[in-house]
Amino acid sequence: MFLIPKPVGKFFHRMASPPYFYDFTGRLIPWLSWIFLFLVIAGLYGGLVLAPADYQQGDSFRIIYIHVPSAWMSLFVYVVMAIAGGIGLIWRIKLAEIVAISSASVGAGFTFIALVTGSLWGKPMWGTWWVWDARLTSELILLFLYLGVIGLYGAIDDKRTASRAVAILALVGVVNIPIIHYSVEWWNTLHQGPTVTKMDKPSIHISMLWPLLVMAVAFKFYYVIAMLQRARTELVVRERNSQWVKLLLESK
Amino acid sequence: MKNEHISLQVEALSCIRDDRVLFKQLSFEIKGKQVLLLEGKNGSGKTSLLRILCGFREPDSGEIYWCGNLLDNQYYAQMVYIGHRDGVKDELTVQENLLVSTALGFASQTSISQALKKVDLQGHDEVLVQSLSAGQKRRLSLARLLITDNKLWILDEPFTSLDKDGIAVVEALMTEHVNRGGMVVLTSHHDVQLHDIKPQIINLS
């Protein structure tokens, strides 16, 4: 802990107090939303209008501007969820627990989008909606892992207990994801499926690349906004008996 | 560790369950040779408090100290808990059940047959637990108190399903334990009559 500079530590200490968190994120979200809007418009304009069509895939490649950032986010959010869950488990910080569970549904959403867009992209490429491509298969298993987390949280009535369960499961999942990922990839190379042109070609032209990166950043902002909004709701529901929530409700 | 120095200290403990505050800012301390009796209506948080003392539940705030330290293996080596459920296996014999209990803790001076004699179950060593009556099962689970080396007894309604004789047996065990310097925390609907020991009482409702 002593490696963390003092102001940062102070910031996190203050953020761990629910009223402060609620107030601070309430003021933060509009800013984040504007930045998100700006980035997503720029990214989409760059990706759908400015970037040239692919010489092999024509215009259908443009779906990567949604697909690839979602796929990146699906993994990223799971890791964030596991880290937040771990923090909540070890230091018993309520807000970390809430961040963990609020991330789950957002992450599942990203995973689902990555799957749907992957299959939409596959239709013109492979002629079928689904092939057992390594990426798609990994994403599908990741979706199951997310659904397990959400299902477990829903099944346990006491929400503090449920948060601990979710944190344990997310940590187990995060250890397993690389193993699952590599085993699926290995499985895929053995069972030679249709030869697929990989989506993340190493040599992507810069005019195609920058909108992708912009979209990736935009998706990160979207995640933070959606997660914070869920977290705020969850926080109010859990703390409905505390003084600050009562004051909040009276002032509204 | 000398018996006189053992202490269980609870500081500003709060427990909230399903939006209901069961207790708030509860503090107490008990030492060796003391008995703490928790009273209160059904649902007043007696069992929750015992489960917090066992470390099963997290208190919503507050701390528990055993001999000045937070609950650690030292504590678990010196406590026994008898809950609503007997914690004995129906398909095992009386003796097999107690052997497992001894192995899970640290064995005391009292042998299994001595313990069974004290709870009036002598001669039942080889009997399957499923053929015991509810009261006998209860006494079997109470025999666990004797076979491990311990200082603190946490008993949740120890007199349930016991008849008059059974209750007298348990009271005698508690008196003996306390006179040896041990401590007891219990809940009970019955009056607890311990020979010249006056329990501290905390009313939770």
Next chain:
Amino acid sequence: MALLRAFIAIIRRDLILAFRRRAEMLNPILFFIIVVTLFPLGVGAQPQLLQSIAPGIIWVSALLAAMLSLDGLFRSDFDDGSLEQLLLSPHPTSILILGKIIAHWLVTGLPLILVAPLLAEFLGMHTDALIILLKTLILGTPVLSLVGAIGVALTVGLRRGGMILSLLVLPLYVPVLIFASNAVEMASGGLPVDAQINILLAMLCLALVLAPLPASAALKMSVS
């Protein structure tokens, strides 16, 4: 050596219990056999076809049988309060849990291995492939018990935990399924399978060391 005594006492207790509830012990094995029998009825009994999908069939059925048997791991202990006593032991919970998992594997995983040759014969598997199948089962089924223990530990307190258990556990079983069934498939083609066997061995070591920790944390959560 009090810890070792406790560890052995737990294994011994669970083995005695399993022996006295013999009828329950048979269920996963029967399930395993029946599921495998259903495949020829479902996909047709052409020997060529069956032979080519045999490794997958056997392993998927083993996976399901292992998952079904998991519920018995902590259920009765949870119901009668023995689990609370286990958690109150001054010994490290994860070691005691490991004892329970080992006992559980001995009564549910080991029988699967013993009936596997019969099923391999049903599906027309070669002897070379059978030997590899047994090897993968010996290395793979303990992993299923260990990883599955985390899932049951998380769901043992729930009334309708069965469905959610499969959602939690099956995705985590994917790597075992991939490497084990692939090894058997390769072996029936006469190819070397050392890599797969080594990977399974690595998974087993990893699961042995790591799985009891989240399982004991999850059990503490479940009794609260």
